[in-house]
Amino acid sequence: MVGGGQLARMTHEAGIPLGIRFKILSDTPQDSAALVVNDVVIGDYRDLDTLRAFARGCDVITFDHEHVPTEHLRALESDGIPVRPGPDALVHAQDKGVMRARLDEIGAPSPRHRIVSDPADVAAFADEVGGFPVILKTVRGGYDGKGVWFVRTPEDAAAPFHAGVPVLAEEKVDYVRELAANIVRSPHGQAVAYPVVESIQVDGVCDTVIAPAPNLSEALAGEAQALALRIAKELDVTGHLAVELFETTDGRILVNELAMRPHNSGHWTQDGAVTSQFANHVRAVLDLPLGDPRPRARWTVMANVLGGDYPDMYAAYLHCMAHDPQVKIHMYGKDVKHGRKVGHVNTYGDDLDDVLERARHAAGYLRGTITA
Amino acid sequence: MVGGGQLARMTHEAGIPLGIRFKILSDTPQDSAALVVNDVVIGDYRDLDTLRAFARGCDVITFDHEHVPTEHLRALESDGIPVRPGPDALVHAQDKGVMRARLDEIGAPSPRHRIVSDPADVAAFADEVGGFPVILKTVRGGYDGKGVWFVRTPEDAAAPFHAGVPVLAEEKVDYVRELAANIVRSPHGQAVAYPVVESIQVDGVCDTVIAPAPNLSEALAGEAQALALRIAKELDVTGHLAVELFETTDGRILVNELAMRPHNSGHWTQDGAVTSQFANHVRAVLDLPLGDPRPRARWTVMANVLGGDYPDMYAAYLHCMAHDPQVKIHMYGKDVKHGRKVGHVNTYGDDLDDVLERARHAAGYLRGTITA
Known part of the structure; x- marks a missing residue:
């Protein structure tokens, strides 16, 4: 796996029982996964020679992030190394312009959008979609609210163009909430769909995920799953695909983002599903039959722990574990920095209010925002 | 953790989400845990200097096996390194003579037994307990049926004495089945008890575990849990304690063996309990509050995979995973040798027959005894 972040860490955890020999290419020996994986290569994924040396002897290459240059992936494929997802699929998770164009081609519902050339063009786009505010995104390099601007006036529209990357404009959608449809697909063409979840964002960062999404109509849930499966097939995705969605005030779903790797909106599956997204991602990239994606509990809630006031987690652990012997803690071994995941x-449990309260209490205590 | 076997491997897996920096002392780089742990020291646990160098900088030392010499553990404690379980507890899992003497002292029910000096003494012991057959065990070094003799005549009784280790004689108990009571205890004195399980042995090796033990009276289950908790307290055990029991034909329980580490009879907890034995062992040795030991399903069955006809598991994986998308596979990364775990x-599920059948099918297929 290319990348040494928490997704690689948790993929390793899921691969251990499958007897997988797991190797990572990590930026530093202190990266989240590099602390727990046996076979760690330190190097820069942007350097083709490093990537080639890393890939030698691997049965298959997959990813903790979407930042490996497309041309490097093609080079690995030419060397005979299977790359899953492949470069032709992955480009849709790397470039929001390519993603939107392809979704339009296959008739997948998106917010209205187009590539814009300058602030005047943004103003013209705003006119086309009923006025400001609009959303601007650099087509490459954004995540967790970075590379995204919420633009209220033509004067606000200058900043995104400074990076020298094409800028995508999208209408501001009237939505009631964000959903995510997580599916896993193997090269064989087998696919499994997890229950559609609700994802609650705070300051542009995922805060809480509720599985399954409460009060979601069966019809819309089925539509979201079918949409994710269709996108995976049309884009020839291998492994885990997260389709982040808006549920609009008028009852439609629109695709917000795509991620082709295990995803924050699927972390609940570690304790809440028969087979976790990480285990199924491993099974998919190795072309093994996929595991059952069904939930094990009526409700599962995931709450992110952001860096806060506790550099040392031991005291927080004492409280969290004593307060709730059922809570499942997943820490990434990262140095605590403010706001960092x-x-x-x-x-999990039968009573959503209780399950939500317990997740938020534990996450708040680990962060330091709750102290009693 | 001293030792690089599958227990260390699965303890690492359970420690990753807790953010534990896990280090092992392994005999070889090919040992089960050494393949997946980042921080691996290769060395001989029987050598005190090796052990001391390994322990330096560790917050606490625990074990994958019970073979570290007691005097080495005392030396580590003198160096100021917490050893959990400590040498005074661990000796009861190392020396069956010490174990039986101590269990007698605290009034824990054992098969009738005594240390025997030679074959004539074995014959005398047989007379005391109603005649042959009797069981002979070397007090140290036995596991999985090794170091144990089923002796039918005085002439059979010679072999155990050849090792030059004291020999313990035990009556042959009339039992209906074997049970195991697994508990975890922290230095703080907190303890949790898992449901009592039935352990089905084949040729002296654990084959299948059913959790909870079917048709076990609530009274006897409670008695077994209370007994295990009492043994842990009296022997000052830290971490996981497995108490292997006989359920006798006349409705009593008798202690067969003790193990002070995660145990084969607790592997079902990885997928069948809220908190696995491995996670609770880690929490206990770090003196963190313990996790909920309750089952997540009506029935969970564990079946061991012994080395058989498949040196390469890939084809077997294809079948197992396609046949049953719910089965949870846990492989140890070991070279396949005949009969080796x-x-x-x-x-897991609601219907015991179905759950048993699925476990046995999957294990049989991975072993090569079922091919369709």
């Missing part, structure tokens, strides 16, 4: 917790 | 599977 350093872990998450999962809770 | 190379993995296990867990299944």
Whole structure:
């Protein structure tokens, strides 16, 4: 796996029982996965020679992030190394312009959008979609709210153009909430769909995920799953695909983002599903039959732990574990920096209010925003 | 953790989400845990200097096996390194003579037994307990049926004395089945008890575990849990304690063996309990509050995978995973040798017959005894 972040860390955890020999290419020996994986290569994924040396002897290459240059992936394929997802699929998770164009081609519902050339063009786009505000995104390099601008006036529209990357404009959608449809697909063409979840964002960062999404009509849930499966097939995705969605005020779903790797909106599956997204991602990239994606509990809630006031987690652990012997803690071994995702917790049970409260209490305590 | 076997491997897996920096002392780089742990020291646990160098900088030392000499553990404690379980507890899992004497002291029920000095003494012991057959065990060094003799005549009784180790004689108990009571205890004195399980042995090796033990009276189950908790307290055990029991034909329980580490009879907890034995062992040795030991399913079955006809598991994986998308496979990364424990599977559900059948099918297929 290319990348040494928490997704690689948790993929390793899921691969251990499958007897997988797991190797990572990590930026530093202190990266989240590099702390726990046996076979760690330190190097820069942007350097083709490094990537080639890393890939030698691997049965298959997959990813913790979407940042490996497309041409490097093609070079690995030419060397005879299977790359899953492949470069032709992955480009849709790397470039939002390519993603939107392809979704339009296959008739997948998106917010209205187009590539814009300058602030005047943004103003013209705003006119086309009923006025400001609009959303601007650099087509490459954004994540967790970075590379995204919420633009209220033509004067606000200058900043995104400074990076020298094409800029995509999207209408501001009237939505009631965000959903995510997570599916896993193997090269064989087998696919499994997890229950559609609700994803609650705070300041552009995923805060809480509820599985399954409460009060979601069966029809819309089925539509979201079918849409994710169709996108995976049309784009020839291998492995985990997260389709982030808006549920609009008028009852439609629109695709917000795509991620082709295990995803924050699927972390609940570690404790809440028969087979986790990480285990199924491993099974998919190795072309093994996929595991059952069904939930094990009526409700599962995931709450992210952001870096806060506790550099040392031991005291927080004492409280969290004593307060709730059922809470499942997943920490990433990262140095605590303010606002950085350093872990998450999962809770599950029959009563959603209780499950939500327990997840938020544990995450808040680990962060330091709750102290009693 | 001292030792690089599958217990260390699965403890690492359970420690990753807790953000534990896990280091092992392994005999070789090919040992089960050494393949997946980042921080691996290769060395001989019987050598005190090696052990001391390994322990330097560790917050606490625990074990994958019970073979570290007691005097080495005392030396580590003198160096100021917490050893959990400590040498005074661990000796009861190392020396069956010490174990039986101590269990007698605290009034824990054992088969009738005494240390015997020679074959004539074995014959005398047989007379005391109603005649042959009797069981002979070397007090140290036995496991999985090794170091144990089923002796039918005085002439059979010579072999155990050749090792030059004291020999313990035990009556042959009339039992209906074997049970195991697994508990975890922290230095703080907190303890949790898992449901009592039935352990089905084949040729002296654990084959299948059913959780909870079917048709076990609530009274006897409670008695077994209370007994295990009492043994842990009296022997000052830290971490996981497995108490292997006989359920006798006249409705009593008798202690067969003790193990002070995660145990084969607790592997079902990985997929069948809220908190696995491995996670709770880690929490206990770090003196963190313990996790909920309750089952997540009506029935969970664990079946061991012994080395058989498949040196390469890939084809077997294809079948197992396609046949049953719910089966949980746990392989140890070991070279397949005939009869060697190379993995296990867990299944769970509401219908015991179905859950048993699925576990046995998967394990049999991975072993090569079922091919369709």
